[in-house]
Amino acid sequence: MLQLKNIETYYGGIQALKGIDISVDKGEVVTLIGSNGAGKSTTLKSISGLVKVKTGNIVYNGTEIANKPAHETSLLGIAHVPEGRRIFPRLTVKENLLMGSFSVKNKRVINERIERAFHYFPKLKDRLEQKGGTMSGGEQQMLAISRALMMEPKLLMLDEPSMGLAPIIVEQIFEIIKELNQEGLTILLVEQNAYQALQIAHRGYVIQTGEIKLQGNGFDLIKNEEVREAYLA
Structure with a gap:
């Protein structure tokens, strides 16, 4: 469904992504784990068109989408729930949901x-x-995810859905992610809670300073000593 090849992204003169290669197959949950500033959020923003890609290719369902505007990638079926939820705070829950269905008449x-x-x-x-x-x-995280689902996306990208939430709410959010995937939704998940993410992921990538350092299925990465020491300790 989605393939990133040799993606390089910059913020001014600072290189954030250094030749990223990632693939997501239809029906998968794929997770990106890594420390703060590793390039996880930049990867999602590069896919959805929120930041410009300097070099490389992003192919979604056979179509090149690198540097397409965000409103065009959303119409192709890519929904992006950003870090920090980013709901419209002055709008009601219903109005936020309606914003997610702006293209539906x-x-x-x-x-x-x-x-x-x-x-x-x-x-x-x-x-x-x-x-x-x-x-x-x-509740705001629930709303942010629901707003994205209003688009009926084919690919749902979640950026740190557990950030700042109580453990019981985190469990609920991850159960919903599993349910959505079981119903056929493809999910690309960025998450600092590496153990939770790898438990539900078919595959995962470990990103460090803008480069992919490890990849494998979720179970193997949980057992990997390097991953355990850096992210699961």
């Missing part, structure tokens, strides 16, 4: 997708008219 379809969001996150139904910025961090 059929009200019946929109309402069906809102009901589907309630299936995954029932708490949102009780918060429908509440301003997003007044909700807890966990």
Whole structure:
């Protein structure tokens, strides 16, 4: 479904990605793990068009998408839930969800997708008219994921979905990620909670200072001594 080949991305004169090669097959959960500043978020932003790629190719379902504007990549079926959730704090839960379905004109379809969001996150139904910025961090993460699902994406990219959340909420979020994947959604997951991420991932990549250092299936990476020492200790 998705292939990155020799991707180099810069912020001004600082090189953030140094020849990244990553692939995601349809139906997989693939995770990127690494320390802060390793290039995980930049990789997702390069895919979705939020930052410019200097060299390399990003091919999605046979189409070159490197440096396509973000609104075009979203219309192709790529949904990006950014680090820090980035909901619209002054809009209600319902208005945030409607923003996720901006390209859909059929009200019946929109309402069906809102009901589907309630299936995954029932708490949102009780918060429908509440301003997003007044909700807890966990509820905002649920809203951010639901907003992305309103697009009916083929590829869901999640950037640090567990950041700053209580352990019980983290468990709920990861259970939903597993359920979404079991229903056929392809997921590219960036996560500092390496153990949680590798437990649900079919494959994983370890990124350090903008380069892929290790790759393998999730179970093998959990057992890898280098990974255990750096990220699972």
